[in-house]
Amino acid sequence: MNCEQIKEIVSIRTVLESFNLFPVKQNSKTAFYFAIDREEKTPSFCVDFAKNKAFDFGTGKSYDVVSIVQQVKKCAISDALKYLENFDTSDQILKVNVNILKKSYEILKVKEIGHLALIEYLKSRKVFEQRHLVKEIHYQMEGKNYFGIGFYNNSGGVEIRNKYSKICLGKKDVTLIKNSKNEKKEICIFEGFFDFLTYLNLPNVQISNSDFLILNSTAIFFKVEEKLKEYEKIVLFLDNDFNGKSLKDLIIGKYENVEDCSVLYRAFKDLNEWYLIT
16 A cells, blocks of 8 residues: 555554554544643543544644554654554545444344344354344445444444444444343453354353443544453453554553463464464
8 A cells, every 4th residue: 555545545643543543532522632642631632533534733733543643652654654554444444434424224123033144144153042143133224225233332223233244334343242130240341243142152252240231333432441450350351453453552551450362372363263262
């Protein structure tokens, strides 16, 4: 990829996250961060997710993903491009989600999983046994009808997955599943709901011991940072990619008694990919 392609494909949110920089406040389109080149008490670094660019109101400078890496790492353009080439651009669904929020959609039907294609997809991911935790969602977008496996988040938005699609209908948010019997104050964290469903299929899993947090995107971890302080133990099942490893390092550095379970599937991208060959 050349410089201009990287500026378009790599998400500015993900680049900032790779440096452990997260929004102080945000809405669906923009967010304010603390400045990347100085300390400040009031955030002045404004990021436009739709345009994939940022503006620093303190200095008047504009930034894209390349110049952000240059500023933080104090490096040349060539080195910044090498850094950005390590990003898995298949994970840049966040930019797509911002555009989806602008489009009109209508959920037509919500039912138990019954469509043969969705049954086969769940079986191909080896999580068919957990089908009661997801729904079959039929929806219309821009005049066309679609369907997929739906997993609800805490804001009523729906993560939609099928063999060909990975989108979110409605507001992007985490899914926190609380357990009234969680006496140990333990929480297990997953990036996506397929890893959560996979976990429930593992032998000797004591479901009653934990709450479960499905992030649905590493970029919205900031929403639960304070909430995690309530737990005595945090168990991580994050992906073994750049985003997952960056978030793992952030959590281990910020909280006490963190257990990293990604070593179980260290040769694979995520828990579900590992489970598929067991």
